[in-house]
Amino acid sequence: MKKWLLAAILIVLALVGYVAAGPYITYTAIRDAVESKDTAKLSRQVDFPQLRTNLKLQLDDYMVRRAGPDMQSSLLGVFAVRVASGVAGAAVDTMITPAGLAAILEGRAVVHRVAGDTGPDPYRPARPTNPLRDPSYRFESLSRFSATVPGEDGEDITLVLTRQGLRWKLSDIRLSEPARDALMRRP
Secondary structure, three states, X not given: OHHHHHHHHHHHHHHHHHHHHHHHHHHHHHHHHHHHOOHHHHHOOEOHXXXXXXXXXXXXXXXXXXXXXXXXXXXXXHHHHHHHHHHHHHHHHHHOOHHHHHHHHHOOHHHHHHHOOOOOOOOOOOXXXXXOOOOEEEEEEOOEEEXXXXXXXXXXXXXXXEEEOOEEEEEEEEOOHHXXXXXXXXX
């Protein structure tokens, strides 16, 4: 009887350990996929529909805040914000694919090029360093985990992973204010 109890306790501890280590394993898989430019491996770690929805909501909120109360109170202003929201939603749908996400996570230079903020040399090669290095990790709840990566240009990026059963997947990217500005300043 003691052997069965011990086996059950060991199984429960192993399961808890696996679930607790899951977000670290997923983050490492994302980082490795970005480093090796393996979009198939990256797509297995991402919940694309949820990620698109979260980014659209984030950009919609940003546009409404930038529009201000005067713009929101006029009929024409509401229409303009709605149209801008549709354009931003289409941009998110276009950019959040396995290849687009890999490019975004690989470096923010791609986001700046899309926005038209290319600097002195728009065709400079991307830095070979891993942009997802030195993250600070945090469990936000039992099923939500975030990893914040400091950017070289002051643009921190926060990857949010959510638990789906025993697996963890990337479900949100919290954009910094400069990154949202760069995405919204499209030519």
